[in-house]
Amino acid sequence: MKASQLKQTLGAAEQSCRASGARLTEKRRNVLAVLLRAKTPLSAYEIAEQYGRDYGEPIPAMSVYRMLDFLADENLAHKLNSENKYLACAHIACDHSHETPQFLICSRCSKVREIGIKPEVIAALRDTVEGAGYHLLTSQLELDCLCDECGRSAA
Amino acid sequence: MKASQLKQTLGAAEQSCRASGARLTEKRRNVLAVLLRAKTPLSAYEIAEQYGRDYGEPIPAMSVYRMLDFLADENLAHKLNSENKYLACAHIACDHSHETPQFLICSRCSKVREIGIKPEVIAALRDTVEGAGYHLLTSQLELDCLCDECGRSAA
DNA sequence: CTTGATATGATATAATGTAACATAATAATA
């Protein structure tokens, strides 16, 4: 993410936290900034390393885990359960309400696209699940994909 | 899984391996049996422990990982990427060809149901993915659910 | 029966994550 957009996004995050009565401390904001600048999802330990490089002071991985929990609670970051990695929410700046995210994960270059899947498709999924006697709790999907770029170069 | 069904399933696994020219060794078969008897998915280390209890001889976790790789290659077991756990394929005995599995994971009791999602739903998902410029590689879904039982008792 | 390939054992270590307690910073209130 470019510097100008980064600043704006961090501002939006600030506002969003203020609205929910949460404290976006400097370090939490820095962790979010690391995620926003990253081209791919990062592990907690990778975030800690990058934080050290970006801000000149080391941060314990344990703190990163807690800050990621905070950011996830505030819908500012998401965890990719299938990868054990974390990424910034793609919809911090744009207002449109925080629906459950779906992720397209390029298995070649690890680039991730956060999208919204059509309600009909989710509804159909939910129907199938109910039909099997289960109840869908979250519709966060993590799909194993090839991105456009890798798709072309691999073909 | 009941003993009678277990035997039959292991027989089917044997045949399936013979058909593909793979060797279902005793230990691989035992690991599969551990998974078939388990009520929930198990981690590799849990499998190793259970193997020790069931067969009276310890097995190194590293061996279990290799055997799980083998079983996954043969479509006899699956890995739940979101849980880092493994489970037996639900379709070893029944012939119907091995489609990509989808899993309903009860987040309360960890019970997992392997189902097939309607081709239309998968196709719709695939369309959405293509629309975003990505290409769907596998349609293995791992859905965060409540099972019927837990749904009732939690309500 | 011996050679080559495959399977397993053993050891070390990396990567991810949690638990528990200490200290520091902030907020609320007297």
Next chain:
DNA sequence: TATTATTATGTTACATTATATCATATCAAG
């Protein structure tokens, strides 16, 4: 402001999941 309560962060220890590497054992083919 001083005091106290709450929240945030640091520190240490350790649990869990996974991979890499090399040695040994077992099986299959000639």
